[in-house]
Amino acid sequence: MIFSFEAELTQLSVHRVGNKLQDEFYVLSDSPLQISDEILPGLLKQYFLQAFEKQNEIYRFFHSADDLELNEIYHFASDVFSNPARFHETSQQITKYLYDVSSHPKIKGGELYIAYFKNIQIEGELTDALGIFKSETKETYLKIYPENEGFQISYEQEAINIQKLDKGALIFNIEKEEGYKISVIDQTNRSSEAVYWKDDFLKLKIRNDQYNQTQNTLSIYKNFVTKKLDEDFEISKADKIDLLNRSMKYFKENETFDMNEFSNEVIGNEQGIESFKNFKSSYEKEFDTEIPDSFQISEAAVKKQSRVYKSVLKLDKNFHIYIHGNKELIEKGFDDNRSMNYYKVFFKEEQ
Known part of the structure; x- marks a missing residue:
């Protein structure tokens, strides 16, 4: 977890990066930004952090x-951490480098902010951090102000919403030998051109800790149930939902994940277990990420994944059945007279 209530913004340089393929250029400021306004540092911290x-x-x-x-x-960050006096010069080099890797024609130009923070907390440890942020989206704001005995209205175009950071990276001065600890924001990562921020510019790999081990295992299992099972077995959607519910129940009720225990309790079929283990192995090879057969379960990762685990059985456009528990209480059949499928649901009382 990252906490910024003690953080102090000590240095800030602002530049502009255009798109090289659109014949746009970069603009470098000559010196760091000098902030004299008492309110502005708090607003900048809110926007950045x-x-x-x-x-x-x-x-x-x-x-x-x-x-x-x-x-x-990594080289630029190490240079700043070891020699803070080179902060602004290094911020210019970072800007030039971002310009060089902005090679997709749809990448938006924008302001690049390089910031240095003291006393920012990550995973319970206070440290310094180098921040790299980019604003690409501008908005128009209305301004209301009193005038004479009434009010007047005006507007400001090309303004920045401090509640919406487009892209950002915080590089924490911890574990340098392992590649530092880094947190990333990318609000435009749905489009193919947006991968340049994380992959081309920063060149990052996700840390293989209990959060990511939990998240990856749940994600792999979800893809296995929803996509792979149909290739090997004949299985109904209700049975798929039941398998997903049982897996989420396992992760919520246990502190430690064990592959054999999970496979036997949740899948319970030798062919299915073997298929899942092979599916997991293929994922590890494809993404060069080894997930151990035993690890501590992260509650935060379970909570996040539970939002995308679907337990809804959609029937044409007429009905949605939410299956949260025992799948033995729902039966599927076929009505010859109507030539339609049906589900029979058993319950004790309405709530």
């Missing part, structure tokens, strides 16, 4: 050649 307090995933820098020094942002 608020969204990170809801982030649980922690990343690390990496390089395909297994040499961290070849990762440009």
